Amino acid sequence: MSERNCARCILAIQRPSRRWVNRVLFAIWLAMLVTLAGCAGDKSILDPAGQAARDVRFIWWVMLGFGTVVLIGVTACWLYAFKPRDVVRTPAQERRIARRWIVGGGIILPVASITALLAFGVPAGQRMLPLPISDPPDVIEVIGHQWWFEVRYLQAQGSDQEGNNVVVTANHLVMPVGEPVDFHVSGADVIHGFWIPRLGGKIDMIPGRVNKIRLEADIPAVFGAQCAELCGVGHANMHLYVEAMPREEFDTWLASRQxxxxxxxxxxxxxxxxxxxxxxxxxxxxxxxxxxxxxxxxxxxxxxxxxxxxxxxxxxxxxxxxxxxxxxxxxxxxxxxxxxxxxxxxxxxxxxxxxxxxxxx
Ligand code: HEC
Ligand SMILES: [Cu+2]
The missing domain is CATH 2.60.40.420 (Cupredoxins -  blue copper proteins)
Structure with a gap:
């Protein structure tokens, strides 16, 4: 076979394969476009409406960046490992190199990265804790049932500390905007999850235990929330409608529900x-x-x-x-x-x- 013929046959093989590469690249690009469409919306952690959620988003970006650096590093090592070399090492040398990898990659690297993540994560978690403050926030109790949310306004206007005359609703949570609110959550039957993605992190709703989280909404808006812990067949259909409104409107809302x-x-x-x-x-x-x-x-x-x-x-x-x-x-x-x-x-x-x-x- 002449050289010319051979070149032509290589081209013939390459042409369709390059088209395939283009197709795959296009599909990846499309998939990325679709995921970008998920950045907004009433349940998006990338569209925060409160400080706790902004902290969560910040950690998310830090972890994405860090993960990308790790991915590039691992890929570089992997490619390097394929490089042909003709060095002959003694078993002792081999062991020393293996030990360096174990100590470096197995101990130093994870300790350093977990420490860095804790440095970001602990302060963010701290801000969501219901620590004592001079002006105690409203307490709203949310109880997960299979498959709906019970909402009880404890320190609501007109109700006493014993919980008499508490305003009770379901699947519809109303909160004042621009001030912290303490959510006391638990479960009535199995473990459910309380999560308003645009306001902050999620917290488990556990039967027989009260978990607390402090959240604040910056803007008057409707937020989506969803049970965040698989709790049975109705789990996907367990939504909570959260409405943040100005203080006066909130007080009127509660007063009208006596x-x-x-x-x-x-x-x-x-x-x-x-x-x-x-x-x-x-x-x-x-x-x-x-x-x-x-x-x-x-x-x-x-x-x-x-x-x-x-x-x-x-x-x-x-x-x-x-x-x-x-x-x-x-x-x-x-x-x-x-x-x-x-x-x-x-x-x-x-x-x-x-x-x-x-x-x-
Ligand atoms: C055995 C208990 C039981 C009986 C009896 C019952 N329900 Fe229900 N009902 C439920 C439960 C549990 C739910 C929550 C279902 C869910 O969303 O998963 C519910 C939900 C509802 C809802 C929707 C509430 C909301 O907040 O979205 C309405 C309305 C309702 N029931 C009306 C009725 C009426 C009217 C009757 C009588 C004909 C009735 N129910 C009988 C247990 C009951
Ligand atoms: Cu659930």
């Missing part, structure tokens, strides 16, 4: 007598409605008409949403712990839905 107002809203309208009756027969053992029932197995429904979502974020609250939930909740949120009410007439479910939607302060 039991007297809520029971007034729940009992005044006689047009809903049948629905209330059905509720007492079929729902009251699990759900509380101020002035009507006191069940605690499911979410408190006293202000359900004012929620943004139903079923811990599975559907948006809009006209007819409650009756849709009552009819289809097992397909909207498979496996959830509310029994299907197939035995009830569609009309009864519609009446229940219509009544519950009026429960707004």
């Amino acid at each position: 039991d007297e107002q809520l029971s007034e809203a729940a009992t005044a309208d006689t047009a809903h007598d049948d629905a209330r009756e059905a509720f007492l027969n079929h729902c009251a053992s699990c759900h509380r409605v101020a002035g009507v029932s006191s069940g605690t197995i499911g979410p408190d429904l006293s202000d359900i008409g004012s929620r943004a979502t139903l079923g811990a974020g599975v559907i948006a609250m809009e006209e007819g949403a409650v009756s849709r939930w009552l009819k289809h909740h097992q397909s909207l949120k498979p496996g959830n712990k509310m029994p299907a009410h197939d035995d009830l007439e569609m009309d009864t479910l519609d009446a229940l839905g219509a009544w519950l939607e009026t429960l707004t302060p």
Whole structure:
């Protein structure tokens, strides 16, 4: 075969392979573009709205940078290892070199990098601790249930230290903006995770134990939150709607949810007598409605008409949403712990839905 022919055949092989390289590069570029689209959004740690979350983001970037340096270093060593050499070493020399790698790469390098990470991480963690401060922050208790969040406002206006007259909601957390808030979290059944990514780090919600975290929102906004600990079939459908609002609005919000107002809203309208009756027969053992029932197995429904979502974020609250939930909740949120009410007439479910939607302060 002539040299010319050979050159042509090499070109023939290279041409498609270069196209493949281009394709792969393009795919990588596209994938990177897709990941960049994840930087904003209501659950993005890269879009912080509070000091604790800014600390978390800072550590994230430091670790990414550090990881990149390590990756480049390891790749360089790896390429170096492939370099052909013809040095002959005695077994003693070999052992000395191996020892240097073990001491350097196995002890000095990890100690140095973990120390550096702790230097960043410890102060950041410290800032999220509920340390005593002169002006004690509001305490909001959040309890994870399979698969919804119970929210209790302990030191809320109008409630006493014994916890009487506490304002209770579910799946909808309201907090004042521009001041720290202490979250006391626990779990009712299994371990859940409390995480508002734009406000700070996550913390476990453990049955029988109260974990505390201090968070602060800089801007009045709605933040997404999500259970961050695998807790059963409904885990992916366990969202929390977090709303940060100015202090006065927050106080008004709480004041409007005192039991007297809520029971007034729940009992005044006689047009809903049948629905209330059905509720007492079929729902009251699990759900509380101020002035009507006191069940605690499911979410408190006293202000359900004012929620943004139903079923811990599975559907948006809009006209007819409650009756849709009552009819289809097992397909909207498979496996959830509310029994299907197939035995009830569609009309009864519609009446229940219509009544519950009026429960707004
Ligand atoms: C055995 C207890 C039980 C009974 C009985 C029950 N529920 Fe529920 N209900 C639950 C639980 C648990 C949830 C939370 C489901 C989830 O999101 O995972 C729930 C959720 C709800 C929600 C959504 C609440 C929210 O915050 O998004 C509504 C509305 C509701 N139930 C209404 C009713 C009505 C009306 C009845 C009577 C026909 C009823 N429930 C009977 C346990 C019960
Ligand atoms: Cu979970």
